[in-house]
Amino acid sequence: MAIPYLEMMNASGATSASSSGAPQRLCCMFQPNGVYPKAWDVKGSGTDFELSPILSPLESLRSDVSVLSGLDNLGKGHVQLTGSFLTGKQITHKRNGISLDQQVAAQVGGRTPLPFVVLGTEPPRQGVASGEPIAYANTVCWNNETTRVSPEINPRVAFDRLFRDRTGPEARKEATRRSSVLDLVLDDAKSLRKRAGSADQAKLDEYLQSVREVELRLEKTLNPPEPEWIPTRAPELMKRPDAALPDNKQDHLRLMLDMMVLAFWTDTTRVGTIMTAHGFSRQNFSFLEGVTSDHHGMSHHKDKTDAVAEYTKVSQWYISQLAYFLERMKGIQEGDSNLLENSIVLYGSGMKDGNGHIKNDLPLVVAGQGGGLLRQGQHIASKKGTPHSNLLHTIGLAMGLEQDTFNGVSTGLVDDLLV
Secondary structure, three states, rough: OOOOHHHHHHHHHEHHHHHHOOOOOOEEEEEEEEOOOOHOOEEEEEEEOOOOOOOHHHHHHHEEEEEEEEEEOOOOHHHHHOOOOOOOOOOOOOOOOOHHHHHHHHHHHHHHHOOOOEOOOOOOOOOEEEEEEEEHHHHOOEEEOOEOOOOOOOOOHHHHHHHHHOOHHHHHHHHHHHHHHHHHHHHHHHHHHHOOOHHHHHHHHHHHHHHHHHHHHHHHHOOOOOOOOEEOOOOOOOOOOOOOOOOOOHHHHHHHHHHHHHHHHOOOEEEEEEEEEOOOOEEEEEOOOOOOOOOHHHHOOOOOOOHHHHHHHHHHHHOOOHHHHHHHHOOOEOOOEEEEOEEEEEEOOOOOOOOOOOOOOOEEEEEOOOOOOEEOOEEEEEEEEEEOOHHHHHHHHHHHOOOOOOOHHHHOOOOHHHH
C-alpha cells in the first residue's frame, strides 16, 4: 500500500505540492454505444451554454468541464470506432496507432511505481464484426501498432497490483526471482532473433520491449527511488475488495473509479484509462427503473420512443458515474489546488449515435485544468469535419507531448481549450 504523507518526510528531500506543485494526471474514460443526439446536444456556445438532459448530472461541476462538439472519428462499426478513440487512427489490417494514454505514459510513467493503469468492468467478447475481431473492442489502449493493453476487470487484482507492498522483503525476493527468469528469457530471445526472418524479428522486438518494461518495474522494487512527490493530505485507506466480481454494475464501476482516484492521489500512477464497459457492450441495465433492454440493443433505437427513453436513461447514468469521479477528485486538496484541477479527464464514446454507428460529432467532455493549462466551463463547437485527433493532440500537448501532429492524422489543435 502506498504510504501516506508523514511530517517526517519533509526532511527526506522529497518535494510536496506546496513547494513545487502537484503533478499532472491524465485519465481517459470510454463509454460504449454512443448516445441519443437530441438528449446529448447542448444549447448555446462558449461560456453561455445549457447542459442537456444527459449531461445534467454535471451541473454542479459546470465550471470544471468543457463539452466539445463537431469532432469526427475514423472507421466504421463498434470495433474500429472503439479502437480509434484514443489513437485517432482507423484499425487497418489489424494495425492501429499508439493511444494517447500510452504516449503520455511513455513520457511520465517512469516517475511513478506504475507507468499507467487500465481498468474495466467487462471481459472481452469473441466473434467478428465488420471484419474485425470483437475482442479488439475490449480496450482503447494500444501500446504500439499491433499490441493492445487489456483492462483489469477484477477489483481485487487491480487493488493488489496498485497498492501491494513493493519494498518489503517478500516483494524484493519475488523481484529477484523474476529478474533471474527474465535474464534467461532475454538470452533465449536474443539467440532466437539471430536466426529469425524480418517479420519474426519485428515480433520479437515487440516482445523484448515488453520484457524490458517488466525489467524496469522490477528494478524499482529492488532499488526504489526517492518519491518525486508526496500528497499534502494523507490518503484515505481503502478496503481490499472481495475476490469475486461485484454483481452490481454500479458497485463494480465505482470500485474501479475509487481505485483510480486513490492511485492518482498516492502518485502510484499519473496515467489511467477506464473502460466503463466493452466497446460492444450488451450490459443489462434492468437495475435502472424503466429499463429492460441491453445497452447495445437499445442503442439501435430506430427513434422508437421506449428505446430512446431507455437509451437516454443509461447515458445519463454513465454521466452520473463521471460526475461521481470528478467530485471525488475535486474534494482532494493538493496545496492551494485540488486533484481535479491538476488533472485532465477525457470522457466520451467512439460513436455519436448507436443507431447507425454515426461517427461524426462525437459526444465528448473534457474536465480538469491540467495544472492550469486548460480553460473550462464552456461548450466548444469545432468546424464541421474536424478530426477528433485534434483533441487528442491538444491534450497530449497539455501533458507535455511535443509533436507536430498526433499519429500523423491531426490537422491542428482545439485552441479554445488551451489557456
